[in-house]
Amino acid sequence: MGHVTIFSGAFGSGKTEIALNFALERAGQSKYNKVLLADLDTANPYFVARDARDMLEAKGEKISIIAPVRELAQADVPNLPVEIIGLLRTDNEMVIDLAGDKFGALVLGYISGHIRARENYDMYLVINPFRPFSSSLDEVMELSNLLERAGKIKFTGIISNPNLVEETTADLIKEGHRRVVGFATKLKIPVAYLAVESKHYQELYPEYGSSLKQIKLFLRPDWIRGF
Amino acid sequence: MERVLMKGNEALAEGAILAGCRGFFGYPITPSSEIAEYMARKMPKIGGVFVQAESELAAINMVYGGASTGARVMTASSSPGLSLKQEGISFIAEAELPCLIVNISRGGPGLGGIQPAQSDYFQATRGGGHGDYHTIVLAPSGSQEMMDFAMEAFELADKYRIPVMIMAEGTLGNIMEPIIMREPVSKFIEKPWATTGCKDRKPNIVNTLHLGNEELENRNHQLFNKYQIINENEKRADTFLVEDAELVVVAFGIMSRIVKKAVVEARKQGVKAGLVRPVTLWPFPDEHIRTAAKNARLFLSVEISMGQMIQDIQLALAGSVPVEFYGRIGFTPNPEEILQEILRLAEREGL
Numbered sequence: 001m002g003h004v005t006i007f008s009g010a011f012g013s014g015k016t017e018i019a020l021n022f023a024l025e026r027a028g029q030s031k032y033n034k035v036l037l038a039d040l041d042t043a044n045p046y047f048v049a050r051d052a053r054d055m056l057e058a059k060g061e062k063i064s065i066i067a068p069v070r071e072l073a074q075a076d077v078p079n080l081p082v083e084i085i086g087l088l089r090t091d092n093e094m095v096i097d098l099a100g101d102k103f104g105a106l107v108l109g110y111i112s113g114h115i116r117a118r119e120n121y122d123m124y125l126v127i128n129p130f131r132p133f134s135s136s137l138d139e140v141m142e143l144s145n146l147l148e149r150a151g152k153i154k155f156t157g158i159i160s161n162p163n164l165v166e167e168t169t170a171d172l173i174k175e176g177h178r179r180v181v182g183f184a185t186k187l188k189i190p191v192a193y194l195a196v197e198s199k200h201y202q203e204l205y206p207e208y209g210s211s212l213k214q215i216k217l218f219l220r221p222d223w224i225r226g227f
Numbered sequence: 228m229e230r231v232l233m234k235g236n237e238a239l240a241e242g243a244i245l246a247g248c249r250g251f252f253g254y255p256i257t258p259s260s261e262i263a264e265y266m267a268r269k270m271p272k273i274g275g276v277f278v279q280a281e282s283e284l285a286a287i288n289m290v291y292g293g294a295s296t297g298a299r300v301m302t303a304s305s306s307p308g309l310s311l312k313q314e315g316i317s318f319i320a321e322a323e324l325p326c327l328i329v330n331i332s333r334g335g336p337g338l339g340g341i342q343p344a345q346s347d348y349f350q351a352t353r354g355g356g357h358g359d360y361h362t363i364v365l366a367p368s369g370s371q372e373m374m375d376f377a378m379e380a381f382e383l384a385d386k387y388r389i390p391v392m393i394m395a396e397g398t399l400g401n402i403m404e405p406i407i408m409r410e411p412v413s414k415f416i417e418k419p420w421a422t423t424g425c426k427d428r429k430p431n432i433v434n435t436l437h438l439g440n441e442e443l444e445n446r447n448h449q450l451f452n453k454y455q456i457i458n459e460n461e462k463r464a465d466t467f468l469v470e471d472a473e474l475v476v477v478a479f480g481i482m483s484r485i486v487k488k489a490v491v492e493a494r495k496q497g498v499k500a501g502l503v504r505p506v507t508l509w510p511f512p513d514e515h516i517r518t519a520a521k522n523a524r525l526f527l528s529v530e531i532s533m534g535q536m537i538q539d540i541q542l543a544l545a546g547s548v549p550v551e552f553y554g555r556i557g558f559t560p561n562p563e564e565i566l567q568e569i570l571r572l573a574e575r576e577g578l
């Protein structure tokens with residue numbers, strides 16, 4: 001069975017953008033015809049992976065978005081794509097975007113048996129320490145415990161995503177990353193990588209090397225920049 | 228200065244807390260639910276009260292009760308929820324109680340959808356419920372203003388003893404932006420009218436029933452004298468490149484930021500465009516509109532609705548300059564789309 005990679009994290013941690021970037025990266029390398037990107041974020045239909053469906057299809061990316069059918073894409077209900085269990089029991093490579101709250105925990109509880117059966121998986125906790133409810137160890141621990149207990153799955157890595165979107169600077173990334181590393185040490189979960197927007201990559205590479213990964217934002221509208 | 232990355236809804240909730248709000252009563256609804264969620268997490272930790280009411284009606288009447296005691300209290304909802312609250316808002320307006328009412332608006336009519344809209348403009352600015360009344364309506368344009376206006380709203384509410392509404396599109400409630408955390412408010416206006424227990428004084432009575440004919444009319448005159456003062460003192464708008472503008476675009480909320488980009492582009496292409504951004508929707512900044520009309524040949528109202536604010540612009544201009552309309556429903560149009568409309572109108576008018 002192919003690999004399953006789950007991205008979870010608090011509301012607004014950047015997990016959806018990071019899952020999209022990861023799926024695109026895998027699409028170029030996977031032995032499977034298409035990498036499946038499952039949008040299981042049921043919390044709120046604003047700025048979700050399914051919004052990128054048209055863009056990915058238009059670019060001919062080797063990604064298939066698994067999300068509620070188009071007619072229900074904006075429906076404000078706990079809405080899982082019906083084929084998710086079938087797909088988890090099929091040989092494929094899958095990336096899962098999962099809400100990091102009690103609703104995400106509920107979804108994880110529902111699918112985790114099938115994920116454990118596949119054995120070959122990673123579950124990442126995405127942290128932006130500049131977000132409310134993610135700025136202290138207690139808050140991050142509360143979140144990771146909630147998901148780990150619900151899913152009976154341990155996080156295999158933390159993804160550090162310190163940013164203030166357009167106002168991010170290299171110094172801010174460094175400061176935020178230090179805090180995330182502090183959380184990771186206390187939680188005894190390794191830091192898988194530090195995600196930064198492409199424009200910061202060159203400057204930070206000498207310090208962080210291969211633990212640095214550059215990402216591109218797909219869901220953030222261009223017009224928000226420069227005010 | 229502590230900076231954090233906040234959704235508009237979170238920034239608004241934190242702003243209310245910084246303003247001393249210690250009572251939140253609401254019923255969650257997308258795209259406003261993050262406000263209730265934030266309050267549910269924070270209020271119990273700071274000695275505040277969070278109640279998920281059994282309905283929107285219950286929630287607004289809890290605000291009515293809470294505000295009567297002089298406490299800073301609020302509710303938040305989204306369009307269909309605001310419709311349900313209208314009876315209570317009318318009562319609160321008549322009782323002259325300060326409070327904050329938030330509408331993170333979505334498309335209607337009916338259940339509509341959860342996509343962003345500004346089509347509750349009439350409801351917000353014309354009172355909304357029964358009887359002759361107004362609420363002050365503020366329209367923030369970004370996360371920082373969601374926080375700042377929430378704080379400002381409580382000051383205005385206490386100053387004028389009036390419910391203040393913040394209306395923001397679903398997009399603004401949900402988009403994240405970096406903000407600077409403000410200092411908590413420490414000075415509050417005295418409220419000698421509040422029902423705080425009447426030991427050693429006459430009871431304060433909060434009541435909206437006026438059975439006598441003259442009493443009823445007098446009551447309405449009292450309210451309207453107050454509205455007149457607010458009208459004179461509290462109209463607010465931002466203007467951008469309007470001095471020599473031949474085509475003045477009017478837009479509020481997050482829409483105004485998008486239009487600003489389109490105006491900058493239009494200028495680059497030789498069209499003398501400008502922007503008026505109403506900050507208060509009621510009272511409507513009609514003087515800013517008239518000032519901007521000095522060299523204007525055409526106005527354009529851009530709204531996420533079928534055209535509501537356009538009527539206030541027309542009233543302000545009183546026929547002196549024609550007003551065009553461009554609107555979408557459920558979409559936040561991008562600057563390019565607005566630019567094309569500006570260029571189309573400029574070419575048609577020979578600007």
